[in-house]
Amino acid sequence: MKHLVQKHALVQSLALAALLLLAAPFAAAAPPTDTQVDQLLEVMRARKTVEAMVPQVQAMQQQMVEQVTAGQQLTPEQKQKLDGIVYKSNAQLLGMVSWNNMQPLYREIYRQTFSGEDMDAMIGFYGSPAGQNLLDKMPQLMQNTMSAMQRVMVPLLQQMQKDIQAEATKPAASGG
Template identity: 30%
Template sequence: MIKKIIFSLCIILTCSPAYSGEKEHRALARELIKITDGDTVMEKMKDQLSMVFEQLTLQMNIQQADKPKLDKFTARFQAILKDDMAWDKIENQYIDLYTTVFTEEDIKGLVGFYNSELGKKVTEKMPELMQQSMVVAREHMQTVVPKLEELTEEMRKEFVPQEDNAVEPTP
């Protein structure tokens, strides 16, 4: 019986530092997410989805008489966003991502960087940089997509047998 108690205590004592380390790792990840405004990601997504929903409703040319119906759908849409896209519903998943990708030491370094003046500037300027990067990528894709379409059309002609329209199938 004493051996079981000693064994159990050994297990508890050896696991305790690992658990403590995991808690620290997760706490650091939470801090990193906070100082980089990562916790606002869902709010930004909700804003984007709301804009898409608004554009969709504008394209439907909904008549004024149907506005009460639209208001009901809009309320349902907003409720879904509020309930299903709340930060507290996915926060642990984001923390899991950070703790999987970055070691505790990595996160300590990142927290130090993002707490510096340069890190704060990066956090402030990153949304603008990303938006402008998307514009550049979109413009570049306008020249790439036609080339890819031409290539896939050539491949289709090369590999997919063409039907011979001159030969009539026999009944």
């Protein structure tokens, strides 16, 4: 009887060990905590990145206004109304992309995308000198990427414009 109890205990121990081994991948894939996400956002300078976007978007808005009104002589009243629209739009933009509004969105996106283990690895990298160096160079990388994309896209868009113009100036096919 004692021998049977020992065998049963051994089988239970092996079954428990197997369950623990099977559960290990699921434990490693646990979702990140808010603390992990916040720590990653901090080392990645996410708040500064969001805040740096605001002047760029404002400049794009101003450029758009200038393009829309190019060559037009605006009355002082029209100019005042236009300035009011831009001011209102800027205020909405500032409210929309404030860190208080963006942080919950970032948390949700990072929690949906990465595991807690991923977070720890990224915190380690972005918190390191190499990670900080990458973040320092990221704006230049993005600028270089945009320049390279323009070199590729401009000829394509110019060709597309020519094709559209050629098609638009063709005489209509006679339906017979």
